[in-house]
Amino acid sequence: MPWIPLPPADLPSLPNHLQLSQTFPDLLLYQDPYSHRLYAMHNRNPLNLAEALMDGVVVHLGEHPVLAIADAHFALATGDCLELPAMALPVVPTRRWQQQMEIYLPSH
Structure with missing residues (x-):
């Protein structure tokens, strides 16, 4: 079962706020x-x-949110680095399913 429900404690309490997952501490x-x-x-x-x-700080370039870290910007949807195309941030797919937010972790 690779789609895993996120408990309410894991959901960011404030929009536009980065938060570490309590359930999966390596996820932001x-x-x-x-x-x-x-x-x-x-x-x-x-x-x-x-x-x-x-x-890092999340900013919007047009309609696209990006994570700004030092001199690099990473697209949150794809993980791609805008300055260095060979670099990418590993992103995890998310979805809303039956009133629940879920993340896709194939290794679980």
Whole structure:
């Protein structure tokens, strides 16, 4: 069963706020205040392999939310780095299913 429900404690309490998952501590969650879409990504900066994504800031480039870390911007929907196409942030698919937010983790 790769789709796993997120408990309410894992959902970001404030829109536009990065939050570590309590259930999956290596995941960082973000809910976009405009679309209300939930994004999930692994909390590891691909540029230096540090667990420092919480230090990033989410900004919008047009309609697209991106995570700004140091001199790099990562698209939350795809994980692609806008400055360095060879780098990508590992993202985790999310969905709303029967009034529940779920993440896709095939290894579980």
